[in-house]
Amino acid sequence: MALLELHDVSGGYGPVQVLHGLDLTVDEGEVAVVLGANGAGKTTLLRAISGIISSKGEITFDGKRLDGRRTEAVARAGIAHVPQGRGTFTELTVEENLRLGASVRRDGDVGADMRHWLEVFPRLGERRSQEAGSMSGGEQQMLAIARAMMGRPRLVLLDEPSLGLAPLITRDLFERLGQLNREDGLTMLVVEQNANLALDMGDRGYVLETGRFVATGPAADLKNDDAVRKAYLGF
Amino acid sequence: MDLFLEQVLNGIGNGVVYASVALALVLIFRTTGLLNFAQGEMALFSTYVSWKLTTATDLPVLAAIGLSMAIGFVAGAVIERVLIRPVEEGRSPLNVVIVTLGMFLAFNSLAQLFFGTDPEVMPSPFPQGSVDVGSIRINKETIGLAAVLAVECILLYLLLQKTKIGLSIRAVASNPDSSRLVGINAGVMLMFGWALAAALGALAGSLVAGYENRGLDASLMQAVLVFALAAAALGGFDSPLGAVVAGLFVGVANALTIQYVDVLDGIELVLPLGLVLIVLLVRPTGLFGRRTVERV
Numbered sequence: 001m002a003l004l005e006l007h008d009v010s011g012g013y014g015p016v017q018v019l020h021g022l023d024l025t026v027d028e029g030e031v032a033v034v035l036g037a038n039g040a041g042k043t044t045l046l047r048a049i050s051g052i053i054s055s056k057g058e059i060t061f062d063g064k065r066l067d068g069r070r071t072e073a074v075a076r077a078g079i080a081h082v083p084q085g086r087g088t089f090t091e092l093t094v095e096e097n098l099r100l101g102a103s104v105r106r107d108g109d110v111g112a113d114m115r116h117w118l119e120v121f122p123r124l125g126e127r128r129s130q131e132a133g134s135m136s137g138g139e140q141q142m143l144a145i146a147r148a149m150m151g152r153p154r155l156v157l158l159d160e161p162s163l164g165l166a167p168l169i170t171r172d173l174f175e176r177l178g179q180l181n182r183e184d185g186l187t188m189l190v191v192e193q194n195a196n197l198a199l200d201m202g203d204r205g206y207v208l209e210t211g212r213f214v215a216t217g218p219a220a221d222l223k224n225d226d227a228v229r230k231a232y233l234g235f
Numbered sequence: 236m237d238l239f240l241e242q243v244l245n246g247i248g249n250g251v252v253y254a255s256v257a258l259a260l261v262l263i264f265r266t267t268g269l270l271n272f273a274q275g276e277m278a279l280f281s282t283y284v285s286w287k288l289t290t291a292t293d294l295p296v297l298a299a300i301g302l303s304m305a306i307g308f309v310a311g312a313v314i315e316r317v318l319i320r321p322v323e324e325g326r327s328p329l330n331v332v333i334v335t336l337g338m339f340l341a342f343n344s345l346a347q348l349f350f351g352t353d354p355e356v357m358p359s360p361f362p363q364g365s366v367d368v369g370s371i372r373i374n375k376e377t378i379g380l381a382a383v384l385a386v387e388c389i390l391l392y393l394l395l396q397k398t399k400i401g402l403s404i405r406a407v408a409s410n411p412d413s414s415r416l417v418g419i420n421a422g423v424m425l426m427f428g429w430a431l432a433a434a435l436g437a438l439a440g441s442l443v444a445g446y447e448n449r450g451l452d453a454s455l456m457q458a459v460l461v462f463a464l465a466a467a468a469l470g471g472f473d474s475p476l477g478a479v480v481a482g483l484f485v486g487v488a489n490a491l492t493i494q495y496v497d498v499l500d501g502i503e504l505v506l507p508l509g510l511v512l513i514v515l516l517v518r519p520t521g522l523f524g525r526r527t528v529e530r531v
Contacts (some may be wrong), residue, residue, distance in 0.1 A: 100406050
């Protein structure tokens with residue numbers, strides 16, 4: 001069943017319209033991937049879902065309308081957004097970052113989750129009392145994801161997780177994301193320029209060009225689609 | 236030697252006041268990235284409220300100051316919501332600076348309008364008299380003032396470092412966008428920051444007006460604000476510890492200049508402010524401020 005549904009969503013920045021009537025569905029437990037070049041509107045799409053920018057159209061999450069709600073309300077509804085550039089609290093420690101990820105939760109049992117994610121990402125465990133800003137890009141990306149998971153979200157929005165990371169680290173990151181999806185049943189909406197990796201992990205794909213979806217379908221089909229291959233996969 | 240030590244103690248007494256106003260400035264700077272130029276005049280107004288409460292009723296001074304802090308707390312939150320935030324959203328931070336300068340004039344004038352222009356006597360909550368330590372005489376008032384500052388620092392440290400709301404405030408200061416993404420209501424935290432700063436200002440103003448029979452008039456906080464700004468710049472605008480150390484330093488430097496540097500007679504302000512200038516030339520982030528270094 002559809003966890004997140006967008007119907008005819010448009011939006012942008014002030015007078016500049018970036019998104020033009022998008023329809024999108026993410027089912028519970030699946031990984032949806034949005035591909036697109038720079039400036040296609042990928043980041044704007046995630047910002048519209050999170051209520052960082054205002055948008056027109058219907059955004060439904062778990063049967064409830066999200067459009068028009070404020071960012072913190074969207075977060076509390078169970079959507080964790082890992083923004084482009086990771087958005088870590090650079091002056092705060094790793095542990096404080098993780099604790100903040102649990103801000104959306106009402107229950108008090110943050111300690112057990114903290115232990116769990118520090119085990120899953122041992123690098124973070126080694127650096128738990130170190131300032132987040134002193135870590136490498138890859139480590140900060142792991143922290144951003146672990147922080148998102150601390151809120152026990154039902155849906156994670158990932159904005160270009162591979163940006164600025166070395167190829168090997170990117171591969172490791174996508175392996176872990178795939179693991180989270182398979183083992184923990186985590187639902188994800190991933191926006192990526194690295195189409196190969198993203199389509200390998202994804203169940204469903206969308207291709208975004210200048211604010212419109214020009215192709216959509218099962219990820220495997222998109223990978224074999226000639227136009228998509230030429231434009232995004234480079235072979 | 237005794238004269239020297241007495242001047243140092245004198246300076247510490249004033250320095251404590253600069254430090255507590257600088258603390259309020261730093262608190263707002265850390266949560267909002269802004270300098271509140273009206274901090275001193277907001278404190279002036281609150282001081283008049285404390286004075287009115289204790290002289291017009293038979294409320295004891297301490298209770299009056301406490302009540303005035305509570306009123307200041309609410310007023311600070313309202314000011315953030317009504318005056319600051321509408322100007323702040325999405326536009327130049329300079330606009331907010333202009334608003335705080337406007338508030339500077341407004342609060343000073345309102346205080347004179349409501350409470351008159353005659354100098355008033357603000358009773359001190361501290362015991363009078365002094366204690367002798369060896370050959371040095373220390374005012375009980377000075378000790379009381381220093382104790383209040385120490386308690387203030389400890390409570391502020393515990394609030395910011397050890398509580399959930401403190402962590403949220405630091406998160407908003409560090410990255411407002413990300414704080415919203417983890418579900419923190421950044422607006423409420425900003426209101427809280429302003430509220431707390433206003434309450435601390437009310438405390439500082441009420442104590443300084445009563446200190447060594449300083450008295451209460453519309454110019455009470457103006458010199459204090461200049462020194463507090465100097466202290467905040469010296470300590471680093473984002474460091475509460477820096478605000479306290481630098482506040483004490485500026486106070487002591489000023490007292491010693493008055494005593495020993497005859498050349499600067501009448502323009503003693505030059506020395507502490509000159510020292511601040513030198514420190515900032517060498518270390519632009521202040522003594523305790525952090526350089527923003529980020530790996531990407």
